[in-house]
Amino acid sequence: xxxxxxxxxxxxxxxxxxxxxxxxxxxxxxxxxxxxxxxxxxxxxxxxxxxxxxxxxxxxxxxxxxxxxxxxxxxxxxxxxxxxxxxxxxxxxxxxxxxxxxxxxxxxxxxxxxxxxxxxxxxxxxxxxxxxxxxxxxxxxxxxxxxxxxxxxxxxxxxxxxxxxxxxxxxxxxxxxxxxxxxxxxxxxxxxxxxxxxxxxxxxxxxxxxxxxxxxxxxxxxxxxxxxxxxxxxx
Numbered sequence: 001x002x003x004x005x006x007x008x009x010x011x012x013x014x015x016x017x018x019x020x021x022x023x024x025x026x027x028x029x030x031x032x033x034x035x036x037x038x039x040x041x042x043x044x045x046x047x048x049x050x051x052x053x054x055x056x057x058x059x060x061x062x063x064x065x066x067x068x069x070x071x072x073x074x075x076x077x078x079x080x081x082x083x084x085x086x087x088x089x090x091x092x093x094x095x096x097x098x099x100x101x102x103x104x105x106x107x108x109x110x111x112x113x114x115x116x117x118x119x120x121x122x123x124x125x126x127x128x129x130x131x132x133x134x135x136x137x138x139x140x141x142x143x144x145x146x147x148x149x150x151x152x153x154x155x156x157x158x159x160x161x162x163x164x165x166x167x168x169x170x171x172x173x174x175x176x177x178x179x180x181x182x183x184x185x186x187x188x189x190x191x192x193x194x195x196x197x198x199x200x201x202x203x204x205x206x207x208x209x210x211x212x213x214x215x216x217x218x219x220x221x222x223x224x225x226x227x228x229x230x231x232x233x234x235x
Contacts (some may be wrong), residue, residue: 035219036167039228040138043165044068049133053093053115054122054154055140057100059107065091065136066113091115092132094125122150127157137166141203142194151207158233164209166231169224170216171197180224200227210234 044064053061072089093115095101101119108115120126123146135154144150154164171180180196204211214229 039167039217039226040064042228043136043138043167047072047089047134049159050090050092050131052125052127052132052135052157053091054135054137054150055143056093056095056104056115056117057140058103061136061138062104062107062111062113062115065115066111069113092127093117094120094122096121121145123153125153125157129156130159130162132157133159133162135162135164137164137168139167139169141166141168141200142196142198147198147200147203148206151203151209155208155233160233160235162233164231164233165229166200166204167226167228168200169219169226170200172224176224196224204231207231208233 040061041064043061044067047065047068051065053065056062069089069091091113093104095104095117096119098119101117105117108117118126122140122144135158137154141147141150158164183196201214204214209231210233211229211231214227217226217228219226
């Protein structure tokens with residue numbers, strides 16, 4: 001369940017929000033879930049320590065995180081430390097849109113996931129330095145206003161050797177890519193700030209993180225390609 005103390009902390013901030021988009025996304029956002037299911041499972045595989053859902057939206061990742069928590073709970077006896085204390089998962093989440101966060105909070109309260117959900121932007125994460133083991137980004141960097149700053153913040157809060165796992169759509173090649181360039185300004189308005197033509201891979205390459213795994217997934221047309229992979233904070 002969502003913790004009763006998921007109030008705002010110093011350093012958190014929100015955007016104005018998109019109530020109509022939030023309602024539509026909550027209702028129709030699962031249309032492509034069949035295609036995304038395996039890739040979301042990839043993001044939630046073998047989690048450990050403190051986990052941050054970067055841009056929780058209305059809670060698309062919550063079922064996968066909940067299953068990861070259940071699997072960890074089944075094996076916590078084997079993972080106990082020398083003093084007998086179980087090494088459990090701690091879930092955190094941020095969402096800058098208050099309308100999306102409200103729906104995410106409800107989704108968490110209706111399921112088994114215990115997550116500390118906060119109203120905050122990726123460019124100003126309300127967590128101490130070196131405090132997160134794994135950050136999960138699922139179709140979120142396309143809407144971040146300042147992705148360079150967000151990457152810097154992710155690097156700041158990750159522990160040395162900590163991991164960013166990502167699933168992000170990118171600009172297509174050829175004619176579809178040119179069409180996305182033309183549609184990008186209008187789509188940004190319709191899609192609550194989503195950038196159709198954002199160069200996520202280039203941004204990641206220029207970030208403080210070290211990419212260790214990346215693959216391109218071809219989504220069914222006319223959807224854009226998706227990058228899936230992992231990057232580490234250098235020790």
